[in-house]
Amino acid sequence: MLAGLAPLIVLACLLSGLVAAAWQTRRWLQGAPARVARLQGLIAMPGRYLVDVHQVVARRPRNARFHALAAGGLLASLALWCVLAVPPLRYRPLWGVLALVLALMLMGAISVWRRRQVDRPVELSGGGFDRLPLALLLYAGGFLVLALAELFTGPAATLFSSLGLIVGTFGLAGIISLAIGGPLKHAINGMLHLAFHPRPARFVGGKRDTGLVPLDLASARLGVERPVDFAWNRLLGFDACVQCGRCEQVCPAYAAEQPLNPKKFIQDLAMALAPGASDDAYAGHGHPGQALGSAHGGPGEPLIGAMISDATLWSCTTCRACVHECPMMIEHVDAMVDLRRFQTLELAALPGKAALVLEDLRLTDTLSGRGPGARLDWAVDLRIPLMREVMEAPVLLWLGEAAFDLRAQRTLRALVRLLRQAGVVFATLGPEELDCGDTARRLGDEATFQDLAGRNIATLSRYRFDRIVTADPHSLHVLKNEYPAFGGGYEVVHHTTFLAGLIERGVFGPLSPDGRKVTYHDPCYLGRYNGETAAPRALLDALGLERVEMERSGLRSQCCGGGGGATLTDIPGKRRIPDIRMAQATETGAAVIAVACPTCTVMLEGVTGKRPEVLDVAELLWQAVERGGIAAARSGMPA
Amino acid sequence: MTGLAIVVLLSLGRHPATGRPRRNPDDARALATALALAATRSGSRVLAVHAGDPRAPVLRDYLGQGLDELTVLDMPSGSDPLPSLREHLVALSPDLLLTGQRAENGEASGLLPYLLAEALGMTLVPGVVGLDLQGDQGRFTQALPRGRRRQIEARLPLAATIPAGTAGLPLPSFAAARRGRIVSLPALASPDPHLVAIERQPWRQLPRPQPRRLKGSAIDRLKSMTGGGEAKGRLLVDPDPETAAAQILDRLGEIGLIRASHQSVTSRDTDGRTER
Structure with a gap:
């Protein structure tokens, strides 16, 4: 009988695998130092895996099932092997337990095989991943036979037992070889990445942690030039990528066939961890329009240029769809911005109009180049009180760059009238309001961002207000999530949240129902960045609109193409992102696409042809209030 | 090929919307041209010079274009930069002097490059948008009104000015701006005689x-608004200097910039000099 031999063979294999895996850690340990609460992370890791990772994986129940069976079965069987290796603990019924576990794992392995061979999703990578099902099947099948045979005695049992041992050992060897630098490395790196994650706050009770990490402008090298400039736990994250391709499926730039595939981007970073790296071995979709096999680099070599093209870097809209979908919890956008910081601050190499706009921003504190003095030009007739005159107000209305855009000014006018109608006492900074710095920061210009943030915070500290209300989710994100690192802590509320609260209190009186069919487009910086998807919908429902959802909505909404300075870098693709989004809106048959962000408004309204009307939620509400014929709506309100 | 000594003159500009100090965009492009040129010829040096306040923070933006060092001839605002610049540049004896066509501040007459070129005994090529050097022989693309271009060949040493409104402004790199050095030299602060003499209102x-009501077809109205109508005057290709001078004087007389109605070629010549 092989009862004594089998566990020892398995453990020997496992031990050699562990040694090899430990040797692999040098790949990511060559990164820059990072401050990580290691012990707390290791303690929190199982919880992060079972709760946070599961929430992502469970969006595809079939994947969750096969992963639970295959991975759970493998881990459980390895634990059982450890017990079986100790002779006094080797009770015969344990072989039955092992057989049960392996049977479950075999079901999972069959499911993995079916997914790889029968109904294979296009976003999956090939290469080593294609050898994975066989290794799992051999391991589970072979050792299942062995475990069952161990329950019996006799020559037939011995024969089956030996056969099972041979087959299972082959499978195990395959599994271990795939765990060393192959697809199964995600098992080890993934666990460690969860433990030492660069954003531990995102695992705390459904909290979001989306603000960018400030860059120390006094450091010798600004941003990331080479793989080793990334912190080691970031490299660990890239190396944990399992190439499932969920990011590829949701990336707006990839859909528009701009040269960015987030999966390939992370793989580029991971592959560059080995000296003399190239993307020859990569067996998935590449960056659209770029042939595979041409990228080359190494841990100490510059990434942008040889390994990753600059067009790839500047295609990203920072919409965070990839981050939201990633079951390995990789932070793609952080990596993107780290690389951009080096390109912008060290090399000043930005494509398109980005450089000119950043120069205007530095010289005028506005992206439009018109200067803050012109920020209230559209509102001369509305006579909005200025903070420097009133010194305090319950609501500070943050106008943002929308104040310079003719289309977005209509939204702001509707919002101002609604606030008046509701009797809200508010004021703006007017000419004292500088650009919040969102675009500069996403384009990697941390210096200009920190300068603007510092001056805005100094201005805000002079006045007393309870909360900031803004119609621009980008301003909302920056003021709420990114200014605290520079000493500004405010309650910042999006106008849809604020207006929904007013409606709930009934301040607008009866609203005339609007029979139109509407679909709501979630702005990335409101939904994924700040988790607000309910208030705008509640508001639309209160208006009596017939609300239908697009194919992608809520936290999984698709970007309009306007974030992250993408309109300025303007990397060409085969399609335009807003056209793709508008097609999804048109598909719903809605007459109106409701928006809640000035950038989305501009991007979607730029779509030509027959399409739903683009209206901000505030505009729809103001229409309803006006139609409601409330006399007070017009009295005392300049046209 | 030996290295070149390229001097770039950099002034402070003003942003048109906010009035804040900025790089003079033409000077910034001149600097970019100089740095690109120096990169193609080994051993070349770019000697950047500013006349004014060495503490002006915007000067760092020029350093951010990739300049290691910027020499500032320290003088209070309102000073005439010409004497100090002349003295400094004569000592440097550059192969090539590059600068923007005119300043955005102060007198902004655009005369400084001409006066310096004269003092250094250099040829001046104005409005250069393209530059190709072979040995000490330069081939320049000069911008003329209405988008016309002209090829000019000239021998070093020479001065060239970069015209307004050519291709985009290079963004300064924050890191390079931080690394670069500003070297301040004490300079002669002579008040600008012109700024002293002029009457201020x-x-x-x-x-x-x-707005004038425009007549004619849409294309005519467009032309009259954009100045894209028929070219007035005559185009002389390779005229002899006498004919060219006579034409210029005629034109100056026509638009009332000189009073003397010219009779002979010799008197025109003297008139022309005194009026410059």
Whole structure:
């Protein structure tokens, strides 16, 4: 009988695998130092895996099932092997337990095989991943036979037992070889990445942690030039990528066939961890329009240029769809911005109009180049009180760059009238309001961002207000999530949240129902960045609109193409992102696409042809209030 | 090929919307041209010079274009930079002097490059948008009105100015701006005789001119608004200097910039010099 031999063979294999895996850690340990609460992370890791990772994986129940069976079965069987290796603990019924576990794992392995061979999703990578099902099947099948045979005695049992041992050992060897630098490395790196994650706050009770990490402008090298400039736990994250391709499926730039595939981007970073790296071995979709096999680099070599093209870097809209979908919890956008910081601050190499706009921003504190003095030009007739005159107000209305855009000014006018109608006492900074710095920061210009943030915070500290209300989710994100690192802590509320609260209190009186069919487009910086998807919908429902959802909505909404300075870098693709989004809106048959962000408004309204009307939620509400014929709506309100 | 000594003159500009100090965009492009040129010829040096306040923070933006060092001839604002610059540049004896066509501040007459070129005994090529050097022989693309271009060949040493409104402004790199050094040299602070002499008036709002009702077809109206109509005057290709000078004087007389109606070629010549 092989009862004594089998566990020892398995453990020997496992031990050699562990040694090899430990040797692999040098790949990511060559990164820059990072401050990580290691012990707390290791303690929190199982919880992060079972709760946070599961929430992502469970969006595809079939994947969750096969992963639970295959991975759970493998881990459980390895634990059982450890017990079986100790002779006094080797009770015969344990072989039955092992057989049960392996049977479950075999079901999972069959499911993995079916997914790889029968109904294979296009976003999956090939290469080593294609050898994975066989290794799992051999391991589970072979050792299942062995475990069952161990329950019996006799020559037939011995024969089956030996056969099972041979087959299972082959499978195990395959599994271990795939765990060393192959697809199964995600098992080890993934666990460690969860433990030492660069954003531990995102695992705390459904909290979001989306603000960018400030860059120390006094450091010798600004941003990331080479793989080793990334912190080691970031490299660990890239190396944990399992190439499932969920990011590829949701990336707006990839859909528009701009040269960015987030999966390939992370793989580029991971592959560059080995000296003399190239993307020859990569067996998935590449960056659209770029042939595979041409990228080359190494841990100490510059990434942008040889390994990753600059067009790839500047295609990203920072919409965070990839981050939201990633079951390995990789932070793609952080990596993107780290690389951009080096390109912008060290090399000043930005494509398109980005450089000119950043120069205007530095010289005028506005992206439009018109200067803050012109920020209230559209509102001369509305006579909005200025903070420097009133010194305090319950609501500070943050106008943002929308104040310079003719289309977005209509939204702001509707919002101002609604606030008046509701009797809200508010004021703006007017000419004292500088650009919040969102675009500069996403384009990697941390210096200009920190300068603007510092001056805005100094201005805000002079006045007393309870909360900031803004119609621009980008301003909302920056003021709420990114200014605290520079000493500004405010309650910042999006106008849809604020207006929904007013409606709930009934301040607008009866609203005339609007029979139109509407679909709501979630702005990335409101939904994924700040988790607000309910208030705008509640508001639309209160208006009596017939609300239908697009194919992608809520936290999984698709970007309009306007974030992250993408309109300025303007990397060409085969399609335009807003056209793709508008097609999804048109598909719903809605007459109106409701928006809640000035950038989305501009991007979607730029779509030509027959399409739903683009209206901000505030505009729809103001229409309803006006139609409601409330006399007070017009009295005392300049046209 | 030996290295070149390229001097770039950099002034402070003003942003048109906010009035904040900025790089003079033409000077910034001149600097970019100089740095690109120096990169193609080994052993070349770019000697950047500013006349004014060495503490002006915007000067760092020039360093951010990739300049290691910027020499500032320290002088209070309102000083005439010409004497100090002349003295400094004569000592440097550059192969090539590059600068923007005119300043955005102060007198902004655009005369400084001409006066310096004269003092250094250099040829001046104005409005250069393209530059190709072979040995000490330069081939320049010069921008003429209405988008016309002209090829000019000239021998070093020479001066060239970069015209307004050519390709985009290079963004300064924050890191390079931080690394670069500003070297301040004490300079002669002579008051600008012109700025002293001129009469100053307070700014006043002029009545806005009534828009003229334009006649003709859409294309005619467009032409008259954009100045894209028929070219007036005559185009002389390779005229002899006498004919060219006579034409220039005729034109100056026509638009009332000189009073003397010219009779002979010799008197025109003297008139032309005194009027410059």
